[in-house]
Amino acid sequence: MAAITSDNHGLRLAARYAVLVLIAVIFIFPLIFMLMSSLKPDQQLLTDTESLRAFLPVGDISLDNYFAAFRRAPVGLFVFNSVLVTGLTVLLSLVVCSLAAFAFVFVDWRGRELVLTLILATLIVPFETIAIPLLLISANLPWIGLEGVTRGWLNSYQVQIVPFVADGLTIFLFVQYFKDLPGELIEAARVEGASWWQIYRRVVMPLAGPVLATAAILKFLAMYNQYLWPLMVVQQERYRPVMVGLQYFFQLNRAWGEIMAYLSLITVPVLAFYLFLQRAFIASIASTGVKG
Amino acid sequence: MARVSLSGIKKNYGGVEIIKGVDIDIADGEFTVFVGPSGCGKSTLLRMIAGLEDISDGTLTIGERVVNDLPPKDRSIAMVFQSYAIFPHMTVRENLAFGLTIANAPKAEKDAKVAEAARILQMEHLLERRPSQLSGGQRQRVAIGRAIVRKPGVFLFDEPLSNLDAALRVDMRMELSKLHADLGATMIYVTHDQVEAMTLADKIVVLNAGIVQQVGSPLELYHRPANIFVAGFIGSPKMNFLKVRVEAVDATSVTVGSADIGKLVLPRANATAKVGDEVTIGMRPHHLTVGGAQDITGRVVLVERLGNETLAAVVLGSGQQIIAALPGDIDVAPGQELHLATQADRASLFLANGLAA
Numbered sequence: 302m303a304a305i306t307s308d309n310h311g312l313r314l315a316a317r318y319a320v321l322v323l324i325a326v327i328f329i330f331p332l333i334f335m336l337m338s339s340l341k342p343d344q345q346l347l348t349d350t351e352s353l354r355a356f357l358p359v360g361d362i363s364l365d366n367y368f369a370a371f372r373r374a375p376v377g378l379f380v381f382n383s384v385l386v387t388g389l390t391v392l393l394s395l396v397v398c399s400l401a402a403f404a405f406v407f408v409d410w411r412g413r414e415l416v417l418t419l420i421l422a423t424l425i426v427p428f429e430t431i432a433i434p435l436l437l438i439s440a441n442l443p444w445i446g447l448e449g450v451t452r453g454w455l456n457s458y459q460v461q462i463v464p465f466v467a468d469g470l471t472i473f474l475f476v477q478y479f480k481d482l483p484g485e486l487i488e489a490a491r492v493e494g495a496s497w498w499q500i501y502r503r504v505v506m507p508l509a510g511p512v513l514a515t516a517a518i519l520k521f522l523a524m525y526n527q528y529l530w531p532l533m534v535v536q537q538e539r540y541r542p543v544m545v546g547l548q549y550f551f552q553l554n555r556a557w558g559e560i561m562a563y564l565s566l567i568t569v570p571v572l573a574f575y576l577f578l579q580r581a582f583i584a585s586i587a588s589t590g591v592k593g
Numbered sequence: 594m595a596r597v598s599l600s601g602i603k604k605n606y607g608g609v610e611i612i613k614g615v616d617i618d619i620a621d622g623e624f625t626v627f628v629g630p631s632g633c634g635k636s637t638l639l640r641m642i643a644g645l646e647d648i649s650d651g652t653l654t655i656g657e658r659v660v661n662d663l664p665p666k667d668r669s670i671a672m673v674f675q676s677y678a679i680f681p682h683m684t685v686r687e688n689l690a691f692g693l694t695i696a697n698a699p700k701a702e703k704d705a706k707v708a709e710a711a712r713i714l715q716m717e718h719l720l721e722r723r724p725s726q727l728s729g730g731q732r733q734r735v736a737i738g739r740a741i742v743r744k745p746g747v748f749l750f751d752e753p754l755s756n757l758d759a760a761l762r763v764d765m766r767m768e769l770s771k772l773h774a775d776l777g778a779t780m781i782y783v784t785h786d787q788v789e790a791m792t793l794a795d796k797i798v799v800l801n802a803g804i805v806q807q808v809g810s811p812l813e814l815y816h817r818p819a820n821i822f823v824a825g826f827i828g829s830p831k832m833n834f835l836k837v838r839v840e841a842v843d844a845t846s847v848t849v850g851s852a853d854i855g856k857l858v859l860p861r862a863n864a865t866a867k868v869g870d871e872v873t874i875g876m877r878p879h880h881l882t883v884g885g886a887q888d889i890t891g892r893v894v895l896v897e898r899l900g901n902e903t904l905a906a907v908v909l910g911s912g913q914q915i916i917a918a919l920p921g922d923i924d925v926a927p928g929q930e931l932h933l934a935t936q937a938d939r940a941s942l943f944l945a946n947g948l949a950a
Contacts (some may be wrong), residue, residue: 488645489678493692493743494666503695507682 330356332568339366339561346557366562370550373559375538376566379546384570386461386542387524391517393466398516399509401467402475403501407487417476423469428529435464436533456537465524471516478512479505514581521574543567595656595669595746595779596621597642602651604637604803611637613803614651619781619796624773627783628790629800629826636751638800639783643672643749656746671740672749675756677732679724685735686720692743710738713775730761737772750782754789766792787827791815799823816939821947824875830904832875832941833915839870847942847950849874853909854889859937866942866950875941878904881917881933889933891915893925907931 333356338346340362349355370376404410405417439454454460482505490500506513528544535541544567550560597619604612612634619625627635640646642653644665653661660668671692679688687694689707711717714734724732733753740748750769754762770793773780784790790797791811799806799814799822807819811827818824824832840856841848847864849872850856857874866872881889891907894914903919917933925931942950 483676483678485674485676485678486680488643489672489674489739490680490691490695491645492643492665492670492672493695493739495691495695499695503691504680 339565366558370559370562374549379543383542398471406479460534514578598654600652605649624795626790626794633800634803669746671743671745675752677736710741748780821943873943878916878918
């Protein structure tokens with residue numbers, strides 16, 4: 302057996318880092334390209350793509366594209382809409398799906414296996430197949446708002462939020478995590494006199510940090526990137542989210558610099574959200590592989 | 594404090610009977626240990642008393658109330674789990690006060706009760722720590738403290754020491770004994786370790802396959818086991834069993850014999866054995882001595898020196914093996930022939946159906 306010397310240990314470490322750096326570069330270069338291009342006029346942007354200059358802040362650099370993007374589309378409104386819809390959906394989804402998973406894992410009731418199986422089966426149903434029925438249902442649902450009872454949810458925030466509050470994947474994540482919690486903790490809480498609600502709030506949820514972060518990030522990305530559904534149900538500009546707003550830049554004259562500026566702007570909330578939850582997210586990924 | 598009474602308690606899991614009609618009376622303030630091998634139903638029985646498992650049939654009374662259908666919190670019990678089950682996201686103080694917090698108790702009452710429990714268990718200095726900063730023994734103490742804070746009628750312990758190392762287990766065993774003496778509470782304790790059962794219990798309940806084998810004080814079980822299972826389970830090393838034949842029976846004694854032990858007269862009044870029966874004689878390793886009148890002769894095959902005593906495995910003429918617990922510094926070696934004597938008045942006799950004769 303070959304001895305592991307400090308030399309070849311160092312080499313192997315270097316090789317490993319080289320691979321990791323390469324992967325990181327592959328992932329980060331499109332972002333750098335986007336950011337750099339957003340600072341360049343269209344003519345230079347297109348010629349720069351023929352060389353590595355595409356990734357460097359060289360030539361005629363300015364924030365003009367950003368100003369132009371704001372002139373062409375209500376970027377602030379779109380980002381606000383997306384953040385509002387995404388934020389509310391994430392919050393509601395964490396509450397609803399964790400409660401559902403709690404009932405599936407800890408409460409003993411007839412038929413829970415069947416219901417859970419049905420919910421998990423929805424994971425294989427593509428959204429496109431239910432989009433039209435969902436549209437027809439949404440178009441006729443009643444809503445109680447400031448104007449009294451109205452019918453039809455089209456052109457609203459709720460039509461972008463409510464259909465996505467409960468989903469199989471998020472429930473599945475919570476179910477898996479709850480199953481790994483020691484059952485004796487729940488029993489101890491029951492013996493101490495805690496109600497189901499108290500067990501959920503005081504014992505289970507405080508221990509659910511990692512899965513909350515994972516579910517939140519996955520949900521955030523899915524919601525923030527919504528395109529088809531808002532395109533179908535929102536015709537008014539005041540409810541339009543960022544991804545649909547991208548259309549404003551593909552009409553008549555296509556300004557690549559402005560598109561890059563717009564994309565850079567709408568990437569900011571995603572990065573901010575990820576950085577905010579990064580530590581918990583990584584902890585969660587690690588904990589799914591390594592049992593303590 | 595409370596007495597606990599189990600009457601005809603049964604438990605079925607999908608048609609399979611796990612607990613097969615258990616009757617036990619536990620007096621107020623008594624320390625009762627459920628002991629038995631893995632899968633005998635002792636933990637299930639405890640969890641049924643706690644209210645964590647439904648009772649399929651029978652009546653469970655705690656204090657003066659039938660509690661079959663009451664939730665755990667209304668049974669006046671507190672439970673200490675094998676894994677401690679202390680909440681990792683709470684400090685020791687919050688763990689101890691959990692039940693009171695849930696019940697919305699006033700802060701002054703909470704503080705007083707937590708301080709009292711911490712004083713009893715000598716862990717005042719640990720109150721602000723989190724479980725991850727505690728050793729196994731300290732975590733166990735927190736779990737016990739959480740039970741004390743509730744001032745329950747009955748304490749339930751589910752193998753609480755099995756995750757601790759050997760030395761700590763001995764310490765905690767003594768502390769539990771002391772705790773019982775101090776609190777005077779009714780305690781029910783589940784273990785598979787017969788040493789724990791012998792040292793802690795006022796009363797031991799031996800279970801096997803969901804059936805109570807015998808209920809009695811530790812010494813009753815040790816000296817007068819009701820059947821061959823209890824005889825084999827209680828005592829370490831295990832009791833030796835040898836096949837023998839009944840040769841004579843009279844009003845005060847039974848004479849048995851075999852090639853291995855010759856003839857042995859056991860004092861037994863009103864024995865149920867009949868002449869000619871194939872029976873089993875049980876001899877504790879500690880009741881075997883070297884030399885003496887009634888010779889059991891065999892060859893030593895294994896010697897284990899423990900310091901205070903020496904365990905010798907001896908193969909007899911018929912091929913049956915017995916263990917003898919001999920003085921620590923005795924001169925024996927494998928291969929050597931050994932003559933052992935037993936104390937006939939302390940030997941047990943079991944009929945073919947396993948019951949004591």
